[in-house]
Amino acid sequence: MIELIGVSKRFGQTTAVDDISLRMAPGELSVLVGTSGCGKSTTLRMINRLIEHSDGEIHIDGQQIRGFREETLRRRMGYAIQSTGLFPHWTVARNIGLVPRLLKWPASRIHARVESLMTMLGLPMDEFADKMPRQLSGGQAQRVGVARALAADPDILLMDEPFGALDPITRETLQHELRELQARLQKTIVFVTHDMDEALRLADRLVVMDQGRIRQQGHPLALLREPADGFVASLLGGEDRGLKEAALLTVGERMMPLGAKPLPGERISRHATLREALSMMLWRHAERLVVIDDQGMAIGELSLRRLVGARSHE
Amino acid sequence: MSDALNPGGARPNVVLLSLGLAGLLAWVVFDAVSVAPNRIVSGQGHGAWDVAGWPGLVASLAPMLAMLALAWRPSRRHLRLALGLVVAMLAALPAWLALAAARLIESEMPQARLGIGAGVWVALFLLLLAMVELRTRLALPRLLGGALLLPPLMSLAVWLASGLEPLALRQELLARRDGFIAAIGEHLLLVGAAVAISLLLGVAIALAMRRWVRCRTLGFALLNSLQTIPSLALFGLLLAPLAWLAAHVEWLAALGVSGIGWAPALLALVGYSLLPMVRNTFVALDEVDTGVIDAARGMGMSRGQIFRQVRLPLAAPVILEGIRITTVQAIGLAAVAALIGAGGLGTFIFQGLGQAAMDMVLLGALPILVMALVADALLGALSDRLRQGAAS
Ligand SMILES: Nc1ncnc2c1ncn2[C@@H]1O[C@H](COP(=O)(O)OP(=O)(O)OP(=O)(O)O)[C@@H](O)[C@H]1O
Ligand SMILES: [Mg+2]
Numbered sequence: 001m002i003e004l005i006g007v008s009k010r011f012g013q014t015t016a017v018d019d020i021s022l023r024m025a026p027g028e029l030s031v032l033v034g035t036s037g038c039g040k041s042t043t044l045r046m047i048n049r050l051i052e053h054s055d056g057e058i059h060i061d062g063q064q065i066r067g068f069r070e071e072t073l074r075r076r077m078g079y080a081i082q083s084t085g086l087f088p089h090w091t092v093a094r095n096i097g098l099v100p101r102l103l104k105w106p107a108s109r110i111h112a113r114v115e116s117l118m119t120m121l122g123l124p125m126d127e128f129a130d131k132m133p134r135q136l137s138g139g140q141a142q143r144v145g146v147a148r149a150l151a152a153d154p155d156i157l158l159m160d161e162p163f164g165a166l167d168p169i170t171r172e173t174l175q176h177e178l179r180e181l182q183a184r185l186q187k188t189i190v191f192v193t194h195d196m197d198e199a200l201r202l203a204d205r206l207v208v209m210d211q212g213r214i215r216q217q218g219h220p221l222a223l224l225r226e227p228a229d230g231f232v233a234s235l236l237g238g239e240d241r242g243l244k245e246a247a248l249l250t251v252g253e254r255m256m257p258l259g260a261k262p263l264p265g266e267r268i269s270r271h272a273t274l275r276e277a278l279s280m281m282l283w284r285h286a287e288r289l290v291v292i293d294d295q296g297m298a299i300g301e302l303s304l305r306r307l308v309g310a311r312s313h314e
Numbered sequence: 315m316s317d318a319l320n321p322g323g324a325r326p327n328v329v330l331l332s333l334g335l336a337g338l339l340a341w342v343v344f345d346a347v348s349v350a351p352n353r354i355v356s357g358q359g360h361g362a363w364d365v366a367g368w369p370g371l372v373a374s375l376a377p378m379l380a381m382l383a384l385a386w387r388p389s390r391r392h393l394r395l396a397l398g399l400v401v402a403m404l405a406a407l408p409a410w411l412a413l414a415a416a417r418l419i420e421s422e423m424p425q426a427r428l429g430i431g432a433g434v435w436v437a438l439f440l441l442l443l444a445m446v447e448l449r450t451r452l453a454l455p456r457l458l459g460g461a462l463l464l465p466p467l468m469s470l471a472v473w474l475a476s477g478l479e480p481l482a483l484r485q486e487l488l489a490r491r492d493g494f495i496a497a498i499g500e501h502l503l504l505v506g507a508a509v510a511i512s513l514l515l516g517v518a519i520a521l522a523m524r525r526w527v528r529c530r531t532l533g534f535a536l537l538n539s540l541q542t543i544p545s546l547a548l549f550g551l552l553l554a555p556l557a558w559l560a561a562h563v564e565w566l567a568a569l570g571v572s573g574i575g576w577a578p579a580l581l582a583l584v585g586y587s588l589l590p591m592v593r594n595t596f597v598a599l600d601e602v603d604t605g606v607i608d609a610a611r612g613m614g615m616s617r618g619q620i621f622r623q624v625r626l627p628l629a630a631p632v633i634l635e636g637i638r639i640t641t642v643q644a645i646g647l648a649a650v651a652a653l654i655g656a657g658g659l660g661t662f663i664f665q666g667l668g669q670a671a672m673d674m675v676l677l678g679a680l681p682i683l684v685m686a687l688v689a690d691a692l693l694g695a696l697s698d699r700l701r702q703g704a705a706s
Contacts, residue, residue: 050611074614083607089627099613148613158612 001026002047002156002188007056009042009212016042018212019056024205026155027186031199033235034209043209044158047190048074060156075099076189078149078157082164084141086133092144093118097201099152117147139170146178150185157189161231163198175201196237200224200244208232221248222228246274247265253306255291255300263301265290274307281307330385330396331445337440338378341624342371345431347414350482352425353671359431364412374410377403381444390452397448404441404466407434412477419480427482438616456695460688467644482673483680490662490677498681501658504576504651505644508583512640515584516591517633523596535588579656583647587640594636598629631701638693645686649678 009017019038024030032040045051047058047120049070058065065073086095093114100110115125121143133141142162149157163171175198192263193199199206200220207217209232216228224245227233237244252270268277268289277289281304291300346365348357364369377399384396411430419426447461474484485495522529543551602625610620652660662678665671 048612050608071614071616074612079609079612081605081609081612083603083605083609085603085605085612085623086608087606087610088603098615102614102619145609 001059001061003057003059003062003191004043004047005059007043007046007053007058009039009046009051009290010054015212017046017053020209020212020214021056022207022214022217024188024190026188027182028204028291029182029189029191029202030205030207031191031193031203032207032209033193033196033199034215035235036194038209039212040209041160044160044190044192047077047156048077050074050156069101075102075152076154076156078151078154078159080145080149080157080159080162082161084133084145086141086144086148090133091129092123092131092133092136093125094108095133095144096147096151098148099154103152105152112149113153114147118152120181121147123147133204139166139174142166142174146174150181155188159189160192161194162191164194171195171198178202196235196244197247200236200248208235221245224248243275243278246278249274251277251289251302252289252300254309255302256306258291258298258300263288263290263298267292267298268302269294277302277307325388325590327385327388327393327447327451330388330444331382331442332383333440333447334378335384337437337444338375338382340433340436340440341375341378342433344436346433347411347431348429349418350427350429351423353427353482353485354455357427357429360414360418362433365410365417370413373596377406388451393448393451397445397452400441400444400448401462401465404463405446405469406465407438407441408470408473408478410434411481412473415478415480427485427673428478428480429482456642456691456698460695483676486671486673486677494662494677497657497659497661500656501645501660501682501685504579504583504648504656504658505641507580508587508644508648509637509641511580512584512587512591513637516588516595516636517591519588520595520599523592524599533592537592540585541589550604574655576651576656578654579648579651583637583644583651586647587644588642589637591636595629595633596641598632598636601632602628619632620687631697634693634697634700638690638697641689641693642686645682645689649682 002022004020004022006021007017008015008019020043022030022043032043036039042051046053047060047065047138049065060073060076068076077135079201086092089096090098096114096117097110100113106232110121114129115121118125120129122142123140128136128140128144133144136144146159146162149159163174166174179202191202193202203220205217206220206223208215208223210231216223216232223232224241225238227241233241250270251268251272251274254274255270266284266286268278268291269282270291270293281287281290288301288303290298291302293299344361345359346362348359350357362374365371366374366574373500381396381399381403384392384399388396411428411434415428419428445459445462449462454462476480478484519533523533605626606628607620610624615623648656648658649660649663652658652664659678659682663675666674666676666678
């Protein structure tokens with residue numbers, strides 16, 4: 001658990017972070033969003049003391065972070081950044097094993113850990129272990145960066161635009177992998193991004209920042225439906241907010257369970273998002289879709305009326 | 315030119331062709347050697363025709379002509395053959411001189427001296443250039459390129475042992491054998507000490523300049539101005555203060571410090587070495603990717619660990635480049651140090667100039683040249699290797 005209480009950071013005259021309070025529960029993935037220069041990276045870097053906060057208190061599992069030695073604190077947290085920061089003179093395997101080596105794990109344990117991480121992130125050991133970072137593609141390098149952050153199995157993961165500068169498809173793959181990973185490993189993750197779709201897709205808790213302050217925080221759907229002010233509304237997508245919300249809801253939640261008669265028509269998985277369903281309706285000029293389950297059996301029907309209809313989510 | 319780009323080796327290699335033609339011309343036109351009855355009298359020049367007669371002259375031209383033919387259609391195979399020919403020709407030069415000694419010097423002239431003529435010098439120079447060109451074209455690694463010089467050097471050693479006794483250079487060397495070896499030692503010691511001291515100082519200064527911004531501008535301004543003082547003037551400038559120090563501080567005088575000798579020479583060499591050393595070290599350490607350093611800190615590495623395991627290894631190739639520049643420069647500059655009594659190979663150069671004895675000048679200059687080339691090749695190869703390790 002990470003807790004920030006009335007935390008501020010001043011660089012000379014400028015106040016980068018202004019009296020913010022945040023609680024991030026174990027297993028929660030919090031995403032910080034906001035315009036450039038609003039203090040997202042500063043907030044993240046104060047948590048592992050790459051930047052010392054000026055005022056307030058930061059607690060990790062109830063203990064003030066100033067009570068730890070800096071190095072000890074950082075070795076307990078994973079840290080992944082946009083530029084990856086991989087050491088260009090070390091092999092992929094050595095890069096990933098960095099923190100375990102700093103923690104003086106025995107060599108055999110490090111080796112086993114590196115191997116399992118590489119497998120988990122889709123980087124086969126025999127192909128990638130001895131490669132140098134400059135021999136990797138952008139997506140592979142970012143994976144190695146994430147693997148390195150996970151290496152010592154930290155409870156906390158700090159990620160500053162870790163999938164930035166990637167093409168949309170690779171990006172989506174990595175987002176998906178992070179979600180899966182999170183479902184299995186239950187880390188406390190703090191994630192910074194500029195990509196609102198990425199933020200909405202990943203976040204358990206969305207934190208909207210502006211000029212060093214927190215404008216609003218909460219579940220993405222809550223923020224989409226009831227933005228605190230115009231700034232939050234426009235940052236979350238302005239006119240597109242309806243579509244962004246639709247992207248967070250699934251067909252299964254809105255469909256009408258099927259009666260006896262199986263209808264002919266376009267089919268869509270019940271796991272698809274409402275946004276995908278709407279897109280298909282527009283594309284196919286169809287007012288209703290047949291919803292199918294994983295086995296391809298028709299289980300319901302989604303009409304345009306229902307799709308846009310009453311908010312039946314909560 | 316690679317085979318793929320130029321399958322038949324269709325386009326002639328202009329560099330090799332011009333080097334070869336110039337070599338042929340010099341070989342035929344200039345004196346191959348000069349012969350003097352003793353050290354005092356100046357020598358009488360002899361062309362290649364005098365040395366070997368018509369058949370010999372033609373035979374000596376054959377490999378050069380063959381190389382020209384190969385350069386006309388420079389496929390990779392042809393270039394390899396040409397390189398072989400060049401190495402063979404270099405190795406044959408000492409034999410050629412021995413032949414000249416045997417044919418031109420009569421046995422009743424024990425004092426006679428054989429001087430190397432312009433024709434042979436030019437041929438040597440052009441062949442070395444051709445070797446560099448071929449090495450580059452064939453993309454040979456530096457060390458292999460250096461190893462190609464071994465056959466010519468071995469041939470030289472063999473012929474010096476017997477057959478080249480009248481060679482003036484050899485006689486100068488024998489007459490001053492102890493002095494020569496001592497001079498090489500002094501030279502190396504002076505250069506080694508200057509490079510070592512400036513490396514230690516340079517790293518310390520570079521670190522200070524990274525730490526404190528004010529040191530930075532001041533440091534570079536000072537070092538830049540130091541670099542612009544002509545070397546002899548710098549030696550001169552150090553004369554007075556050192557003489558004063560030696561007169562007033564006993565233990566310095568006991569160490570051998572004085573206005574002339576090794577102390578001002580070493581100081582001046584360190585002065586000149588500092589700028590390239592500091593500049594390279596500073597830039598090398600400063601240009602390490604900030605993202606990498608940020609990640610290193612974020613992973614929980616301590617300051618010392620970051621410096622030793624990340625910053626220094628990533629900066630090493632550029633720092634080594636500074637050491638290379640400094641060393642080569644110091645090897646040359648140390649020759650001037652002889653003027654203020656610091657010894658070294660410069661002694662022979664300046665004495666030889668004073669006595670108008672060119673062979674003695676060469677006795678000092680040639681080893682300096684060789685030392686500079688060897689230092690350059692070794693440190694360059696090391697830097698390449700580090701760079702590969704860092705980047706591959
Ligand atoms: N080391 C520093 N010294 C001085 N000012 C700084 C420093 N680091 C950040 N700032 C300032 O603090 C403010 C917040 O910076 P921060 O890096 O946290 O923004 P950000 O939200 O991460 O922006 P971006 O989305 O562009 O990465 C900016 O105005 C920035 O100029
Ligand atoms: Mg940032």
